[in-house]
Amino acid sequence: MSLDDAVIRFAGSGRILCGFDFDGTLSEIVTDAATATAILGATESLERLAGLDGVTVAVLSGRTHAELVERFDHPGLMLIGEHGYDRGEDEDSDGLTPLNGLIDTLQTLVARAPGSRLEIKSRSVVLHTRNVLGDIKEALAARAKAMVDDESDIAVMEGKEVVEFSVTGTDKGAALLDLAGEFGAERILYIGDDVTDEHAFAVLGENDLTIRVGPGETTAMYRVADPSAVPPIIERLIELRS
Numbered sequence: 164m165s166l167d168d169a170v171i172r173f174a175g176s177g178r179i180l181c182g183f184d185f186d187g188t189l190s191e192i193v194t195d196a197a198t199a200t201a202i203l204g205a206t207e208s209l210e211r212l213a214g215l216d217g218v219t220v221a222v223l224s225g226r227t228h229a230e231l232v233e234r235f236d237h238p239g240l241m242l243i244g245e246h247g248y249d250r251g252e253d254e255d256s257d258g259l260t261p262l263n264g265l266i267d268t269l270q271t272l273v274a275r276a277p278g279s280r281l282e283i284k285s286r287s288v289v290l291h292t293r294n295v296l297g298d299i300k301e302a303l304a305a306r307a308k309a310m311v312d313d314e315s316d317i318a319v320m321e322g323k324e325v326v327e328f329s330v331t332g333t334d335k336g337a338a339l340l341d342l343a344g345e346f347g348a349e350r351i352l353y354i355g356d357d358v359t360d361e362h363a364f365a366v367l368g369e370n371d372l373t374i375r376v377g378p379g380e381t382t383a384m385y386r387v388a389d390p391s392a393v394p395p396i397i398e399r400l401i402e403l404r405s
């Protein structure tokens with residue numbers, strides 16, 4: 164079945180949930196992650212899709228909820244940060260306590276690796292290696308990963324030039340299923356580009372629709388080349404559901 168036929172089948176009738184990753188999916192990957200913005204047309208298309216009957220639209224990102232609000236401040240969009248944990252509601256300041264020892268060690272590591280950066284969120288800490296030179300980049304990621312042993316309660320996820328350490332038990336798959344339950348969605352669309360998006364692809368079934376953006380091993384049903392292919396899919400859904 165072509166991707167367009169799959170979109171037609173997915174659009175169907177009844178309640179649907181459309182979930183999107185942000186970086187590398189709705190935005191191009193940029194050197195300075197702070198400057199990433201949605202690609203042209205994406206935000207406006209998402210808002211129109213979210214305005215249709217029986218359609219819930221969610222952006223699920225590793226970023227914090229606050230960072231998503233800066234980029235998509237629209238009441239119709241569900242903005243889910245930190246892979247499902249951060250809906251901008253929870254003020255739990257103790258979330259990081261189990262990570263404190265690790266944060267100290269990581270800070271020492273980062274201080275010795277030019278270009279690396281540590282981002283401390285509410286329930287996780289992320290080592291960014293994008294701007295670290297050549298061979299050191301992988302060695303640094305490996306060093307950091309080795310700091311957490313298998314028995315630990317800390318989960319380690321490696322993404323594109325990031326290593327994320329978290330104390331949450333949630334991931335994008337669990338977050339997506341929770342949302343589908345909340346909104347009574349019969350089918351789920353999910354589009355993403357990275358390792359953490361595979362958690363979402365993995366929990367979806369035959370009636371759902373999963374699309375991977377860009378290269379890399381995937382269990383998604385379809386693949387598109389880059390983020391510029393995403394707004395046309397949203398537009399097609401709008402057309403089919405209008």
Ligand SMILES: [Mg+2]
Nearest residue numbers: 184186187357
């Ligand atoms: Mg991404």
